[in-house]
Amino acid sequence: MNTIIRSVLLALLVVSGPSQAQDSEFNLDALVNRVVAAYGGTALTEMRNVEIVEAYIGPNLGQSWAPELLDLSKNNFRFVHDIENGRAYFESYFKARGGIFPNMIIVNGDNAWTVNLQLGRYGEANSPDPYTFGGGTMRTTDTLLARQLHNARDQAEYLGPTRWMNRPHERVKIPFPLSPDLTLFIDAQTHLVTRMTRDNPQLGALDYVFGEHVVVDGLMAATRVYFSVAGDPNLIGTGRTVRFNRDLDAALFALPDGLEPEGERIDTSEMIVNRLAGNVYHIGQNGGYSIFVDTGEAVIGCGGYPDLTGRLAKFQELIGAHKRLAYQVVTHHHNDHLGGIDEALSMGATLVTVEDTVEPIRDISQLQPESGRFLTVNGRMTLGDGNGRVELYDVSTVHSRSNLLFYVPATRTLFMADHFGSPYAEGVPAANRNTVSMAEALEPLDLNYSRIVTAHNARVYTARDFERSVQSFRDFDCPDDRPLCSR
Numbered sequence: 001m002n003t004i005i006r007s008v009l010l011a012l013l014v015v016s017g018p019s020q021a022q023d024s025e026f027n028l029d030a031l032v033n034r035v036v037a038a039y040g041g042t043a044l045t046e047m048r049n050v051e052i053v054e055a056y057i058g059p060n061l062g063q064s065w066a067p068e069l070l071d072l073s074k075n076n077f078r079f080v081h082d083i084e085n086g087r088a089y090f091e092s093y094f095k096a097r098g099g100i101f102p103n104m105i106i107v108n109g110d111n112a113w114t115v116n117l118q119l120g121r122y123g124e125a126n127s128p129d130p131y132t133f134g135g136g137t138m139r140t141t142d143t144l145l146a147r148q149l150h151n152a153r154d155q156a157e158y159l160g161p162t163r164w165m166n167r168p169h170e171r172v173k174i175p176f177p178l179s180p181d182l183t184l185f186i187d188a189q190t191h192l193v194t195r196m197t198r199d200n201p202q203l204g205a206l207d208y209v210f211g212e213h214v215v216v217d218g219l220m221a222a223t224r225v226y227f228s229v230a231g232d233p234n235l236i237g238t239g240r241t242v243r244f245n246r247d248l249d250a251a252l253f254a255l256p257d258g259l260e261p262e263g264e265r266i267d268t269s270e271m272i273v274n275r276l277a278g279n280v281y282h283i284g285q286n287g288g289y290s291i292f293v294d295t296g297e298a299v300i301g302c303g304g305y306p307d308l309t310g311r312l313a314k315f316q317e318l319i320g321a322h323k324r325l326a327y328q329v330v331t332h333h334h335n336d337h338l339g340g341i342d343e344a345l346s347m348g349a350t351l352v353t354v355e356d357t358v359e360p361i362r363d364i365s366q367l368q369p370e371s372g373r374f375l376t377v378n379g380r381m382t383l384g385d386g387n388g389r390v391e392l393y394d395v396s397t398v399h400s401r402s403n404l405l406f407y408v409p410a411t412r413t414l415f416m417a418d419h420f421g422s423p424y425a426e427g428v429p430a431a432n433r434n435t436v437s438m439a440e441a442l443e444p445l446d447l448n449y450s451r452i453v454t455a456h457n458a459r460v461y462t463a464r465d466f467e468r469s470v471q472s473f474r475d476f477d478c479p480d481d482r483p484l485c486s487r
């Protein structure tokens with residue numbers, strides 16, 4: 001490249017860098033000070049505690065019963081963060097076609113508990129860090145974003161002016177614990193946060209919109225909030241109450257009376273390997289697992305989620321041969337189960353699924369798979385033979401119109417997604433309507449399974465675990481003393 005062209009290009013690169021040019025003339029620190037003042041000054045910077053109660057309608061993107069129609073859920077949250085004393089309380093209810101899913105987490109000193117209101121049990125929480133369970137609620141609270149802007153002002157980056165809702169705004173990027181960076185949209189006149197965006201590597205742009213700001217306890221807070229994923233509404237706020245720096249009841253951070261302890265939580269921070277036979281393994285980490293079967297010539301896999309490649313490499317290491325992934329079975333159309341799709345396609349696998357799921361796969365894939373890359377199951381299908389034989393059954397449940405069950409007769413092992421499981425090493429997993437409808441769908445198939453492994457859990461369950469879970473099912477009734485549940 002000749003030197004003149006190169007220096008012109010370099011000059012273009014320098015002037016087009018967005019922040020350096022503007023940082024020199026823009027006083028970011030002064031903007032942060034105005035935001036702090038708009039949100040309550042020292043009441044914000046010296047916040048002792050916060051309580052957020054919020055209710056949403058959730059269009060359940062990518063999680064509906066059938067791909068052609070969104071169905072709505074309700075999501076109610078209460079998060080109390082006692083910043084001053086390092087305590088936290090989180091209570092949530094997810095209400096959808098599978099029933100009501102209550103969740104409670106309490107952090108008090110060295111203790112971090114999760115409480116199962118349905119079964120009257122408590123266990124060790126996944127993490128004592130309030131950002132792991134309360135981070136979502138913090139991000140839907142503009143006041144806490146303003147506080148984070150103040151706390152992280154040394155790492156804040158000015159991204160320049162923009163117009164939003166036809167008003168002049170300033171954009172500032174800040175870090176946020178356990179999250180990609182946040183971009184705040186700050187109204188240039190009121191200095192209120194009216195929008196926040198961040199990028200999810202799988203889902204795309206996540207957008208938070210804040211409106212109807214009011215003064216509460218001397219601080220400013222939005223009363224109207226909604227949250228979108230890649231431009232589509234995902235949580236539509238129907239009511240929220242925020243309180244600051246009140247006297248908190250110590251009982252809130254104590255374990256409720258009369259609970260039975262759960263067994264030990266399985267540590268899934270490292271890769272888990274369950275050997276089901278010399279040629280069949282269940283492998284995964286955190287909340288994503290696959291089953292792999294060596295058919296002799298090749299490998300059949302099932303269970304999506306990112307890092308399919310890593311799990312397959314582990315399998316290849318265990319069987320001591322670099323056999324290719326010939327088939328990757330996709331259980332159903334829900335977007336979390338399409339996580340490893342492009343990895344499977346890149347490895348040359350044929351995707352085995354039902355007709356319903358082909359379109360959602362095309363929507364999520366970056367690779368535009370041709371129709372030859374799909375093998376569709378109509379009711380049932382068999383792949384492989386002998387101890388590499390895999391039987392696939394399409395069953396309809398409350399959870400999804402179509403679910404492919406992956407059955408390995410030689411080891412009497414059944415792999416399923418989303419209907420059954422718990423994070424604990426022992427004990428009967430709580431059943432919900434999905435579990436019961438799966439039991440009903442399994443009945444006529446008369447499969448001779450003795451073990452169940454799943455897409456979300458590390459444990460190998462017995463057929464008896466499943467049976468006892470189904471028998472113990474009862475619909476969750478909202479307790480009278482928990483009004484958030486009934487909203």
Ligand SMILES: [Zn+2]
Pocket residue numbers: 332334399400417418
């Ligand atoms: Zn699902």
